[in-house]
Amino acid sequence: MIYRHHIAPPRAFTQFSHDLIRHPRLSSDAVRLLTWQLSLPEGARESLSRTAERARIGACAFTRAKRQLKEEGFVHERRLQGPGGHWxxxxxxxxxxxxxxxxxxxxxxxxxxxxxADASPQVAPSPRIPAVGTPTPPSTTDDNGVRRLAEDAEEAWLNRLADEAESVGTDGSVSLEEMAALLRRRTGGIRRRSM
Incomplete structure (x- = not known):
């Protein structure tokens, strides 16, 4: 058997309907959010999200609670454009x-x-001043740089092959130019990727 004892508080209390507290389709977070909002002083304009923060209701639980309150008709919202064009x-x-x-x-x-008044007004961004030098647009045709890098890499690779061949011996070896020509014939030269 359960016994209940309660003393009515002398101040700072709110009365709620049992139908609200025991609503079958509202989660405990939804009931907490609603009762917290309804217990705020007259004229308070605290948003539901701020109340959820203060009540330590997490983001997902807040979204679910708000949806339940809207579906049951306890919460309604509308967006409109106010003075100065602010929504x-x-x-x-x-x-x-x-x-x-x-x-x-x-x-x-x-x-x-x-x-x-503490909301910051929208201001046009200040002009961007570069930290060093003047801005230059990126090159869209840097074929020479890419080609030069590829040729340098190919030359370094061929030099390594030639060094290895010399360390083994010169019998049956070919010159660096002959080897490069042979490789170019096999691979078709430097291939460029299309983007």
Whole structure:
């Protein structure tokens, strides 16, 4: 048998319906988010995401809780363009489920607040000044550099082959030029990759 004892707090308390606390389709995170929001002082404009942070509800759990609250009609949102062209998301949190039409009527009466003064205004970026030298566009036709690198690599490889051949002996060996010509005939010279 369970016994319950409770003393009504003298201040700073909120009353909630048992239907809300025991709602069958709301997770514990959704109930916590909703009860936390409803317990905020009159006129508080704390967003659901900020409440979730303060209640230590993680990102995935917050997304799931918010979706559940919206599906059940406890939370409604609308985005509209406010003064100065800034987009504002209005959130309506209710202790009873509201139909979309009821929520739209209530949100229609809410004033559109401009972003807070601590929000940074959008400013055009400053001109970019390079740290060293003047900017130059990248070369789109650097065939000579690539070709030069390939020829240098081929020459180094041929020199290594020639050195190995000399260390073995000169009988039956060919000159470096003859070897390069033979390799070019076999491979078709330097192949360029197409991009």
């Amino acid at each position: 504002v998301t209005q959130q309506l949190v209710s202790n009873v489920p509201l139909a979309a039409a009821e929520a739209a009527k209530l949100l229609g009466r809410m004033p559109v607040h401009a972003p807070s």
